[in-house]
Structure formats: structure tokens, C-alpha cells
Amino acid sequence: MLKKFILKNYKNFKDEISINFENTAGYQFSTDCVINGTISKMLIYGRNATGKTNLGNALMDIQATMFDISHYIGGSTILNADSTGNSAQFSYEFGFDDKVLIYRYARFSGQELKEEELIIDGVTIFKCNFESGKYEFENLNYINAEIANIDRYLQSMNVDGEEEIREFKLPFLRWMISNVALNNDSILIKLSNFVRRMRMTTAGNGMLMRARRINDTFNESLEDPVRLKDLEDFLNDMGIECRLALKNLPDGRKELYFLHEKLVPFYETASSGTFSLVDLYRKLLLRSWNPSFIYLDEFDAFYHYEMAEKVISYFSRRYPKCQIIMTSHNTNLMTNRLMRPDCLFILSKSGTLTALCNATERELREGHNLEKMYISGEFERYE
Known part of the structure; x- marks a missing residue:
């Protein structure tokens, strides 16, 4: 599962924003929102133009890096307009069985990488700096990938070549998954299977x-x-x-x-509500598959609040092990009957993401009316 995501200098997120899926508060209700201490169902609220769609696109960016499945429309502009940095930074932390995998990279644009790094259980497997041309592959044996033909990869990158190739640099992780015979139980195979089954x-x-x-x-x-x-x-x-x-x-x-x-x-x-439901069915429910991660952006834009509640309950039942993030403006969904305070988040205009349980000095309990507290301004300073 995805354990943590960190983003910086991406579109409206100038400063670092993170989602820690393991930061739970131990509530004993709505327990289906958490699996093995990791948030599996999350609802994000945010005013217009706070970046809910941008956050979803950033989470899905790993598909573009690993498999060239791009979610960018028009192409290249991804950097924050007010930042002096030349790259957007992404960091994904996954947990597979008893292993922790961290994949980090930075982008100049929607097509061009600056650098990438893979860390497993604290060991740096490889590190590539495409800007400086420095590459480190010392620990490939840690994942039984020491047979990787590094010279062939570097040749494809035109390292030390006489002529400059203007093609965008190929991520080493993508190249390795495609060109190395990995064991079926390899953590990279598990990562690949997870990322391929992500949808927004x-x-x-x-x-x-x-x-x-x-x-x-x-x-x-x-x-x-x-x-x-x-x-x-x-x-x-x-x-x-x-x-x-x-x-x-x-x-x-x-x-x-x-x-x-x-x-x-x-x-x-x-x-229009029925069309919206059928469109949702066509995109996500039509085929038999086992999604790993779904980002439903403003999923309830055409729904009555009762129907929106039914959609949340339906997806929770149909995909109990899938991590699902939903975004909404509908405060009727801000209830402990469906979610819980450590799975309900507010995305602010300044680019911070705060769980309701951390947005108040009160100890939120099952009996609290979260919607009423929200409307009365209890969490206002985090918007």
C-alpha cells in the first residue's frame, strides 16, 4: 500500500505538502476506513482552486514516470509559478509485506526528469542525476538485479557520447523493469503491479x-x-x-x-445525476479488475447528498482493500457515520493538508457533529 506521499513545487503547491497514510488516531468506529494501520478511505475538502485536482494528478504522476502513462494535458508546465526552483519533487513510500520502498524523483517538466532515486529498507539501490550526468548503481544486487546491463542503459542515455541527444532521459526504474528478468516475488514486480492499477x-x-x-x-x-x-x-x-x-x-x-x-x-x-453514475460505472466498475488506488475527484458534483453517501459506501464494499481518496465540497458527507476524523482532511488555499482530528484542540469523538463544527468555523484557520 501507499504509506506516504510528499510533493513540492508542483503547480499551486509551492511548499512541501505530504499525505501520511499511517498517521491514524486509533478511532474505534468507521474501522473500514483503515487497513492494518494505513488509511484506505479518505475524503478531502477544499474550496475552489485549492488544488484538489492538482493533488490527484501529482499522485498519479508515478505512472508517467514508470510506464509513460501521462496525465498531463498540453504537456509540460508543472512548476509553481512563484517558485525559483527548477523542478517539481515527488516522493512515494510504499509498504509491501515487511519491506519499505521509497521512490523519489524530480521533474523539470511533464516530460523531463531531473533525477530519480530508489531506496529499499534504507538501502539506496540506485541514484541518477540526469542534470549532472552522475549515476550510482552499486546496490542492484540487493534486489537481485545485478545482471542489469548498465553499459547498455548508459549508452541509451548517450553518456560520454559525442553528439547531444535531445530526447528526454529514460527513467532507470522504467528501463530496469522492462529489461531485467526479475523474480516473481520481486518488490519491483509488486510496485509495478500496484502502480499499473492506480486510477484517477x-x-x-x-x-x-x-x-x-x-x-x-x-x-x-x-x-x-x-x-x-x-x-x-x-x-x-x-x-x-x-x-x-x-x-x-x-x-x-x-x-x-x-x-x-x-x-x-x-x-x-x-x-444528469444518473448520467454521472453511469459514467462512473463505465470508468471504474465496468470491467473485472482489482484496483490498488483510486482518486475520485469531486465525485459527487451531480449527486444529492444521500446518493453521495451511497457511492462512498458502495466503493468501500466493492473495493475494501483499495486505497480510495475522494474530494468533495459537500459538507453533508462530513460525518462519523461514513468516515472518521483522521480520514477527513481539509486542503487549504496555502497548500496544507490537515486531518480534522488535528485541526482543533477538541478531542473529536463519535458523537460530534463534524459538519456543524465545520460550518460554525471550528476548522476555519486550516482552510
Whole structure:
């Protein structure tokens, strides 16, 4: 699991911001929010423009580094506009079984790395400084990767080459995972499996506005009666009482309907909240998979607060071992019935992230009305 994340000089986060998933307060209620002392379900509140989406993009940046799966739109500008630093800094700490893995790197831009470092159980496995051209690979044997052809990697980096290659430098961790025969129980394989199963999404009602091709693909996937029933059950669990039917059109396409005495076209009559739910289903629930980490950004933008509560409960039940971070403006969700004070956070305009249990001098208990305290200004200095 992800144990800690540290970020600095990234977009609106000029100073260091960190999420310590192991910083729990020992509450004996809403225990499903914590697994083995690590926060698995987290809800972040923040005013507009505090950086909730930027924080999610930063957490997902490791996919771009390890697998070239970029989450940047337009490309390159990631540095804080008021900072004099030339790079954004990322640090991820993972726990796999009894081992601790720390992967750190710095970026000049969305495409170009400045440096990277891998540490396992306190041992520096490798360190690369792409700016200065200094590389350290002394402890690859610690992870049984001493057979890695370092000369080939350095050659690909054009180290000591006569001509300057303008291509962006290849992260060594990405190269090693792709080019070294690692043991099946290698901690790097576990890291790779975790990072590949990370997802970020912003819930919306854009299915109707999406290209027909995307909706056609989604409709075709519902041709499996098990999937169609799963979508129907999901909507009913969320409080949308309905029955669904999928029919073939004369042109060969599939069309989704509400099933009543007559068939009612789904995309022509569904509410914005229902579209948002189906879009969420399409992005995260349609396929059979085992996610490791999900960032749901403003997931409840189109939901009544009761439906938002149902979504939180549903994801907690469906993915009990997955780490899920949700962002919201909905203070109705600030309740101990769903979460707990060490899993509810406030993201401030100054770029600090504070758990509610650390945002007041009171000892927060299960009976406290957290929403009322929030509205009355109890946590105001942390916004």
C-alpha cells in the first residue's frame, strides 16, 4: 500500500505538502476506513482552486514516470509559478509485506526528469542525476538485479557520447523493469503491479456529449447480460429504481433503454445525476479488475447528498482493500457515520493538508457533529 506521499513545487503547491497514510488516531468506529494501520478511505475538502485536482494528478504522476502513462494535458508546465526552483519533487513510500520502498524523483517538466532515486529498507539501490550526468548503481544486487546491463542503459542515455541527444532521459526504474528478468516475488514486480492499477477520474455527466463511438462501445459491452444486470443493480443501489434493457437497432448498433410498459431511451431521458453514475460505472466498475488506488475527484458534483453517501459506501464494499481518496465540497458527507476524523482532511488555499482530528484542540469523538463544527468555523484557520 501507499504509506506516504510528499510533493513540492508542483503547480499551486509551492511548499512541501505530504499525505501520511499511517498517521491514524486509533478511532474505534468507521474501522473500514483503515487497513492494518494505513488509511484506505479518505475524503478531502477544499474550496475552489485549492488544488484538489492538482493533488490527484501529482499522485498519479508515478505512472508517467514508470510506464509513460501521462496525465498531463498540453504537456509540460508543472512548476509553481512563484517558485525559483527548477523542478517539481515527488516522493512515494510504499509498504509491501515487511519491506519499505521509497521512490523519489524530480521533474523539470511533464516530460523531463531531473533525477530519480530508489531506496529499499534504507538501502539506496540506485541514484541518477540526469542534470549532472552522475549515476550510482552499486546496490542492484540487493534486489537481485545485478545482471542489469548498465553499459547498455548508459549508452541509451548517450553518456560520454559525442553528439547531444535531445530526447528526454529514460527513467532507470522504467528501463530496469522492462529489461531485467526479475523474480516473481520481486518488490519491483509488486510496485509495478500496484502502480499499473492506480486510477484517477472526475465524475461527470458527459456520456451524452461523448462521441457516439464511445457510447457504442459501452453499449456493446452491456450485451453481456451479467454486465447489464450489474449496471442495473448499481443504479438501484444508488437509489435509482429502474430496469434496463439493451436492444439491437436496424443499423446493427446497440441501444440502452429503461424498461417500462414501453421502452424509454436511456440517453434521452436520464437525469444528469444518473448520467454521472453511469459514467462512473463505465470508468471504474465496468470491467473485472482489482484496483490498488483510486482518486475520485469531486465525485459527487451531480449527486444529492444521500446518493453521495451511497457511492462512498458502495466503493468501500466493492473495493475494501483499495486505497480510495475522494474530494468533495459537500459538507453533508462530513460525518462519523461514513468516515472518521483522521480520514477527513481539509486542503487549504496555502497548500496544507490537515486531518480534522488535528485541526482543533477538541478531542473529536463519535458523537460530534463534524459538519456543524465545520460550518460554525471550528476548522476555519486550516482552510
